[in-house]
Amino acid sequence: MIELSKARYVFLISLLFLTTSLVIAPKIANAHEGHDHGAEQTETTQSGQTMIARAKRAEDFEVTLKHPALEPDKELLVRLMITRYETNEPVSKAKVVLAIDGNNSPIEIVVMETSTPGLYELKLPPMPQGDYKIKARLEVSGNLATANFGTIQVKPMETEQPVNGSLWARTALIAIGALFLIAIITVLIFAAVKYVRRERHIEEETVTI
Numbered sequence: 328m329i330e331l332s333k334a335r336y337v338f339l340i341s342l343l344f345l346t347t348s349l350v351i352a353p354k355i356a357n358a359h360e361g362h363d364h365g366a367e368q369t370e371t372t373q374s375g376q377t378m379i380a381r382a383k384r385a386e387d388f389e390v391t392l393k394h395p396a397l398e399p400d401k402e403l404l405v406r407l408m409i410t411r412y413e414t415n416e417p418v419s420k421a422k423v424v425l426a427i428d429g430n431n432s433p434i435e436i437v438v439m440e441t442s443t444p445g446l447y448e449l450k451l452p453p454m455p456q457g458d459y460k461i462k463a464r465l466e467v468s469g470n471l472a473t474a475n476f477g478t479i480q481v482k483p484m485e486t487e488q489p490v491n492g493s494l495w496a497r498t499a500l501i502a503i504g505a506l507f508l509i510a511i512i513t514v515l516i517f518a519a520v521k522y523v524r525r526e527r528h529i530e531e532e533t534v535t536i
Contacts, residue, residue, distance in 0.1 A: 417445025
């Protein structure tokens, strides 16, 4: 009876471990996905439009540049989100200028604050195809900072968007790990159940004798 109790204990622990793993694994995979300092992210709006977000640190602030794919000779709406780097607190009443340097003479655009705290927007003028260096200069309560977004391409829309290799590889790795974990737990459960049945059979034979 003692050995039988141990088998049941192993069975229950295996089930608990499997349940915990299935609950925690997706959360680990998605940790900090919504706020990845310095990363370039893409998302799709309800209208099906692909948006690109680029986050850069500027002294004590983080500036996120959010825009659709930059196509040649099109006026586009661009948004900037300014937050405190350490706390993610929205920064209001900042003076922001977006500087663009590319094929033509450098241009500077004053960014307007919206009614949403920390959110600013501007209309990007039509630009010919090419590479452009973009940076945002901001002044907050007398403090000056610059967020350099590097070189951004203005090019015709591609018919098929390239697959994000790193995201695919991470997803595949998580899937393989999950399958491996499930396989191990299945083996443990099967062994525990088999052991329980064998002990019951031995106990029944002993009682019969």
